[in-house]
Amino acid sequence: MKNEKAVVVFSGGQDSTTCLFWALERFAEVEAVTFNYGQRHKLELDCAAEIAAELGVKHHVLDMSLLNQLAPNALTRDDIDIEQKDGELPTTFVDGRNLLFLSFAAVLAKGIGARHIVTGVCETDFSGYPDCRDVFVKSLNVTLNLSMDYNFVIDTPLMWLNKAETWALADELGAFAFVRERTLTCYNGIKADGCGECPACVLRRRGLEEYIASRGAEGAAL
Numbered sequence: 001m002k003n004e005k006a007v008v009v010f011s012g013g014q015d016s017t018t019c020l021f022w023a024l025e026r027f028a029e030v031e032a033v034t035f036n037y038g039q040r041h042k043l044e045l046d047c048a049a050e051i052a053a054e055l056g057v058k059h060h061v062l063d064m065s066l067l068n069q070l071a072p073n074a075l076t077r078d079d080i081d082i083e084q085k086d087g088e089l090p091t092t093f094v095d096g097r098n099l100l101f102l103s104f105a106a107v108l109a110k111g112i113g114a115r116h117i118v119t120g121v122c123e124t125d126f127s128g129y130p131d132c133r134d135v136f137v138k139s140l141n142v143t144l145n146l147s148m149d150y151n152f153v154i155d156t157p158l159m160w161l162n163k164a165e166t167w168a169l170a171d172e173l174g175a176f177a178f179v180r181e182r183t184l185t186c187y188n189g190i191k192a193d194g195c196g197e198c199p200a201c202v203l204r205r206r207g208l209e210e211y212i213a214s215r216g217a218e219g220a221a222l
């Protein structure tokens, strides 16, 4: 793997930043791709660009604003509240998002001679997004290989990790403080520990507290 090249699907959030560190440790060359689909907070794009620059990673930003045209949702529209009713997909769901993102990432990857595509999708905290499932990623991998006659490998280092384990992975990679302080997960556009109130912050904090608790006395110093 050390002589291979990878593209990381990168949003500037906790998960994809952890994936970026994971890839930097494994591959000879790493580039990042961020999709601009009219996120509520342009700050998310700035945050991704800053992190990529700081880590010396070439950063591609692809315009995917058509996604908002197809599927207005709470991640892109201020007039839709972020909520999840029992038994329904949360309003942050965008149909086909990972299908589209990974497909475009693959076209880019092939163009720059990268075989590996790294994504932070995760089935463990499955909130009903069908295209975060492992079976979907494996199926798409086959489809992409056939569509471009190329041997892509889609890497999903977080697929079976819970949020606490994702923090543990960041820590193992020597990136715990970086991920905690520099990434943006919050739906209200506040970096690091965020607003503390939105579903993304609640999930992130729960995982962080669980990880810190699991480290005992050492964790208290984190």
Ligand SMILES: [Zn+2]
Pocket (backbone or CB within 6 Å): 185, 186, 187, 188, 189, 194, 195, 196, 197, 198, 199, 200, 201, 202
């Ligand atoms: Zn928040």
